Amino acid sequence: MGELFNFNVITDNFTYFMIGRFPNGPLGGLGLTIYLAVVSCILSFFCGLVLGLLSLVRNPFISYPVNLFINIVRGLPLLMVIFWMYFLLPALMGRTVPESQTVIMGLTLFTSAYMSQIVRAGIVGIPKGQTEAAISTGLKHWQVMLYIVLPQGLRNMIPSFVNQFVSLIKDTSLAFIVGVSELTQVATQVNNRTMAYPTEIFIFIAILYFFLCYAFTSLSRWLERRLAWRKAI
Amino acid sequence: MIQFTGVHKWFKQLHVLNDINLRVTPGEVLVVCGPSGSGKSTLIRTINQLEPINEGKLIVDGMDLLDKKTDINKLRAEIGFVFQQFNLYPHLSVLSNITLAPLKIRKTPKKEAEEQAMTLLARVGLAEKRDAYPSQLSGGQQQRVAIARALAMKPKIMLFDEPTSALDPEMIGEVLAVMQDLAGTGITMVVVTHEMGFAREVAHRVAFMDHGVVLEEAKPEEFFRNPQHERAQQFLKQLLSPMH
Amino acid sequence: MIQFTGVHKWFKQLHVLNDINLRVTPGEVLVVCGPSGSGKSTLIRTINQLEPINEGKLIVDGMDLLDKKTDINKLRAEIGFVFQQFNLYPHLSVLSNITLAPLKIRKTPKKEAEEQAMTLLARVGLAEKRDAYPSQLSGGQQQRVAIARALAMKPKIMLFDEPTSALDPEMIGEVLAVMQDLAGTGITMVVVTHEMGFAREVAHRVAFMDHGVVLEEAKPEEFFRNPQHERAQQFLKQLLSPMH
Amino acid sequence: AAPPADTLAAIKKKGVLVAGVKDSLPPFGYIDEKSRTIVGYDIDFINAIAKKLGVRVELKPVTSASRMPQLQEGNIDIIAATMTKNPERAKQVDFSHTYFFTGQKFITKKGTVRSLKDLAGKKIGTAKGSTSEQNVKKSIPTATVLSFDDYPQAFLALEQGKVAAVTTDEAILAGILAKAPNKAQFEIPNLQISDEPYGLGMRKGDKHFVDFVNKTLLQMERSGEAKKIFERWFGPKTPFHLQRNFKITANK
Amino acid sequence: MLTYQFDWSIVTSGKYFEWLVSGCKVTLQISIVGIVLAFIVGLLIAVMRMSNFRPARWFALAYLEFFRNTPLLVQIFFWYFGSYKILPAAVNDWLNSTNFEFAAAVIALTIYTSAFIAEDIRSGVLSIPKEQMEAARSAGFSFLRSMQYIILPQAVRITVPPLVNQFLNLAKNSSLAMTIGVMELTYQARQVESYTFKGFEAFTAATVVYLALSSIITALVHLYDKRVLNPNRAV
Numbered sequence A: 001m002g003e004l005f006n007f008n009v010i011t012d013n014f015t016y017f018m019i020g021r022f023p024n025g026p027l028g029g030l031g032l033t034i035y036l037a038v039v040s041c042i043l044s045f046f047c048g049l050v051l052g053l054l055s056l057v058r059n060p061f062i063s064y065p066v067n068l069f070i071n072i073v074r075g076l077p078l079l080m081v082i083f084w085m086y087f088l089l090p091a092l093m094g095r096t097v098p099e100s101q102t103v104i105m106g107l108t109l110f111t112s113a114y115m116s117q118i119v120r121a122g123i124v125g126i127p128k129g130q131t132e133a134a135i136s137t138g139l140k141h142w143q144v145m146l147y148i149v150l151p152q153g154l155r156n157m158i159p160s161f162v163n164q165f166v167s168l169i170k171d172t173s174l175a176f177i178v179g180v181s182e183l184t185q186v187a188t189q190v191n192n193r194t195m196a197y198p199t200e201i202f203i204f205i206a207i208l209y210f211f212l213c214y215a216f217t218s219l220s221r222w223l224e225r226r227l228a229w230r231k232a233i
Numbered sequence B, C: 001m002i003q004f005t006g007v008h009k010w011f012k013q014l015h016v017l018n019d020i021n022l023r024v025t026p027g028e029v030l031v032v033c034g035p036s037g038s039g040k041s042t043l044i045r046t047i048n049q050l051e052p053i054n055e056g057k058l059i060v061d062g063m064d065l066l067d068k069k070t071d072i073n074k075l076r077a078e079i080g081f082v083f084q085q086f087n088l089y090p091h092l093s094v095l096s097n098i099t100l101a102p103l104k105i106r107k108t109p110k111k112e113a114e115e116q117a118m119t120l121l122a123r124v125g126l127a128e129k130r131d132a133y134p135s136q137l138s139g140g141q142q143q144r145v146a147i148a149r150a151l152a153m154k155p156k157i158m159l160f161d162e163p164t165s166a167l168d169p170e171m172i173g174e175v176l177a178v179m180q181d182l183a184g185t186g187i188t189m190v191v192v193t194h195e196m197g198f199a200r201e202v203a204h205r206v207a208f209m210d211h212g213v214v215l216e217e218a219k220p221e222e223f224f225r226n227p228q229h230e231r232a233q234q235f236l237k238q239l240l241s242p243m244h
Numbered sequence D: 001a002a003p004p005a006d007t008l009a010a011i012k013k014k015g016v017l018v019a020g021v022k023d024s025l026p027p028f029g030y031i032d033e034k035s036r037t038i039v040g041y042d043i044d045f046i047n048a049i050a051k052k053l054g055v056r057v058e059l060k061p062v063t064s065a066s067r068m069p070q071l072q073e074g075n076i077d078i079i080a081a082t083m084t085k086n087p088e089r090a091k092q093v094d095f096s097h098t099y100f101f102t103g104q105k106f107i108t109k110k111g112t113v114r115s116l117k118d119l120a121g122k123k124i125g126t127a128k129g130s131t132s133e134q135n136v137k138k139s140i141p142t143a144t145v146l147s148f149d150d151y152p153q154a155f156l157a158l159e160q161g162k163v164a165a166v167t168t169d170e171a172i173l174a175g176i177l178a179k180a181p182n183k184a185q186f187e188i189p190n191l192q193i194s195d196e197p198y199g200l201g202m203r204k205g206d207k208h209f210v211d212f213v214n215k216t217l218l219q220m221e222r223s224g225e226a227k228k229i230f231e232r233w234f235g236p237k238t239p240f241h242l243q244r245n246f247k248i249t250a251n252k
Numbered sequence E: 001m002l003t004y005q006f007d008w009s010i011v012t013s014g015k016y017f018e019w020l021v022s023g024c025k026v027t028l029q030i031s032i033v034g035i036v037l038a039f040i041v042g043l044l045i046a047v048m049r050m051s052n053f054r055p056a057r058w059f060a061l062a063y064l065e066f067f068r069n070t071p072l073l074v075q076i077f078f079w080y081f082g083s084y085k086i087l088p089a090a091v092n093d094w095l096n097s098t099n100f101e102f103a104a105a106v107i108a109l110t111i112y113t114s115a116f117i118a119e120d121i122r123s124g125v126l127s128i129p130k131e132q133m134e135a136a137r138s139a140g141f142s143f144l145r146s147m148q149y150i151i152l153p154q155a156v157r158i159t160v161p162p163l164v165n166q167f168l169n170l171a172k173n174s175s176l177a178m179t180i181g182v183m184e185l186t187y188q189a190r191q192v193e194s195y196t197f198k199g200f201e202a203f204t205a206a207t208v209v210y211l212a213l214s215s216i217i218t219a220l221v222h223l224y225d226k227r228v229l230n231p232n233r234a235v
């Protein structure tokens, strides 16, 4: 096996790992990974919020289909969801959809289902006494939700949201499958081109992912400690 | 002010309120007592319809609670409710806890609402805590803020559901003092409590419940000296001297 | 039986036990009282080393707790501990809650352990609950089972940490009755409690604590009639008449 | 999706030709390490067509599995991704004249394979959705075919001994071998299992566009430009040293 | 899409149906082997994480953090392609003579999932009120005995639902094995698509299978919740 490791392959292609073909071509590599994760995260936060609220609506004609949808998505591998988007999006939107958008939609759809569960748990976790106290002062239902339940619930949910974001960062690696040149794809490309340093390349990107995710995991833990309501006796 | 006529309520099979007939006149302080599970909380919660009733008639402040046309939110704004567990909003400061409902429901101007809130805080002895958060207060202080919050809507009726039973013995006194002070202002009050000292000194009338039935209604002096019902005798004996 | 000599304990900066000197003789019933946060629980928990002490000497049943050679598990088996929150094992039936320690530690044969357990259950008035699970019992019943569980190891000393303060008023009596009965058997008991009726009637001695210091030690009749320390006077006043 | 009925007009209108190409298959299409852009044999043909049309080129990396759906959904206008012409595919897309000709062979560790029998019962690597995968299943039914996302990955598996051979078109194999770090250990035995004419793929029934592309290809052959492109990527100055044993003609 | 001709027969019979069935089998195989291994490894790591022996605790912590914070796909590639340089030649030869694609997928899934399982087990144990430990110690039980008789029996009940959830995740994540040529369900669905261009039918079939799998597992958890986490028993 000769010289065991040769990390020149990393230094030689460093720019490519970081930003792909940018600015000569589209953004790729780590930059695209972060872009995909951030955009999907923002979108799925709002979708998840809406889904979560709808899933708690008393009217079964609304909550039942919403819950069914959430459960179906949660029952599927992300890979399947991405393949579905790949097929259905162009049909639904009546126009061509770039792969990176396909992946963003897939990640958003998938993650919204999980976000909705976080929202749900956050809302259900607010003690009944809070709602009762608010109702007793004469606040209407939507006011109770807006002024009392959501502010407390969202704050309680922040650590889970951050954790979900970490999952998203990891999940963007599946964009590889449909040929979006994010970090994993770029790594395989370099691996394919050089064909001699798979160990070096995969260790390198694993470490890249690790630092990125670990930073957010730590943030979530820190927030969890910071944001915990001190128990009201 | 409050008039129960043949009120019944069931939780599934459980008959929690059984033919309640009870009248509270304006300015009256009624203490409700009775053993655990007897339906006291349920009774008091029907008054602002936190629990709907199944049968009978319930008139509060001239409005029929079973009438579909009654605006329940408006009625609730006229009734202050103080819970056993305080239920202050942990994400709002003491001041905001008190001003939230006046601002959002009564549309009171902010300045006025805050002035009122400060008057109330002074009255419960917590003026200096205006910017504190609930978690920074002791239980007794939280409960006094909860009373101030209920009073901020200038209610005609105040309901208390065991307001001192989650408190350490040392803090009970401060909350009872505020309640006694309040009773002196002539507001209508219904209080569920085990504090027989309070009942004896402040209540105009005591109602004793067991198994969803109001077994006895009497002036406090009569009730304590000479309870009519056997169950009430037992209850008082246990409560006043836990040893024998 | 229990001997504290110059015992100190800190939690970080906080000096929770400050030069404790206390002696409990065999068969004695000591009640410890004092305001919230004064160190009562910590004191009683040092006796079976749920809290290790930082300084001083603590001899329990002839064994030095600071001595490395003391088998702390063996000592604990000789000391029954009853918690405020009962702490029954939720996954075990009432009977198994009681027999677990005798079976596993004393290696008592199963039949014998169960017979003993039934005797104890009968003594606390719960023989018919042998197969129930803790969550199916009321608070008072759970606490009585907890006492039976502690007694199952035939301890020489029983420690109680506010055994009635998590209970509804009606249930306090039944637990205190069991404890009074127990005191009659001549076992050594240390009881942290606010139940002054119990202290007056059952205790041989009362210790009053504040800020980690034992301020006063006296016979109950003396302590209640004429507390020496100002803090104790205040405390008793508040406790006995919460209204004024 | 709504792919345009007349692609030629649509391309002219939007001013850009979107081509699906391979991005890690030297020398057909791969990312140049220095410029970080896609270059190669396929790309040169696309550039020539775009130049003729007077439009810009946009290159989209595709895989063997994704190129057909991409075309059908209108994400790309043309496939220039080493696609073999075969009747089954011809039902789905229209092919141009053959612009590259090769045959499917194997790459193996030196001296391990003399005949197809030597591969019986072995693992053979190839790429998902390729014709190579389907051909080898027919010619060596006892072999286990492992499909990777791309050929270099399959070759890596060969290097690490995870498969006994990698099969695909000779031109590709030659390309892989040329780039391999330890090429001396490998060889391409003379075992051909199929002919592999490559065509550019376009949407079915898009006659204007197909005619235009074919016309352009024939012109390139006449002008010698096609030969020049071949020499640039496969000629003596390259590591491949392939002979150009075909010409672009109208009968294929 | 408007012109798309549905042809469900290809996924309900014939060659392509057989492909899908064999894909299901492989998915189930990976899942079952993975679940068993991941549980064992996860338990081991959880115990190490809670032990008093520092090197064990640190190893467990590093293991948890690293494998939970890197994408599974990268881990799969690493074990399949990247492990080659690290392992001795003899081991590589042996691995290559076996069904190493399958093994690499199982190894990656096991390690990835075990890190999550370990955390679930640990938080199950931590969720038992510390007073339970105190009560047990007060009765004279040692630390390990208290764990054995009091803490773990309670923790296991609480941990089962999140644990099953992880098992479900593992089953779903097994789809990533397709990237190294393991012919599981998603791989076969994709094969059917590229041979027949009938992606809609192929993916519908695979979707139904995945949903059935997760519905069954979820239903089992609900049953467990009702039966074992009966409100009359656990607090």
Ligand SMILES: Nc1ncnc2c1ncn2[C@@H]1O[C@H](COP(=O)(O)OP(=O)(O)OP(=O)(O)O)[C@@H](O)[C@H]1O
Pocket: B011, B014, B016, B034, B035, B036, B037, B038, B039, B040, B041, B042, B043
């Ligand atoms: N939401 C509910 N659903 C079903 N049963 C209920 C509900 N709320 C209360 N109950 C039952 O109704 C009965 C009366 O309850 P209630 O809370 O009114 O009693 P209480 O007199 O206030 O008791 P306590 O002194 O313990 O507060 C009890 O048996 C209780 O278990």
Ligand SMILES: Nc1ncnc2c1ncn2[C@@H]1O[C@H](COP(=O)(O)OP(=O)(O)OP(=O)(O)O)[C@@H](O)[C@H]1O
Pocket: D022, D024, D025, D026, D027, D028, D064, D081, D082, D083, D084, D085, D127, D129, D130, D131, D132, D133, D151, D152, D168, D169, D171, D172, D173, D174, D175, D176, D196
């Ligand atoms: N020089 C090369 N080096 C490495 N890989 C190449 C090279 N040339 C082409 N390839 C790859 O090999 C494949 C060519 O065979 P391909 O897989 O396209 O066969 P294919 O997809 O079945 O084509 P076809 O299926 O039409 O035969 C393409 O995927 C292409 O990306």
Ligand SMILES: [Mg+2]
Pocket: B040, B041, B042, B161, B162
């Ligand atoms: Mg109540």
Ligand SMILES: [Mg+2]
Pocket: C040, C041, C161, C162
């Ligand atoms: Mg205490």
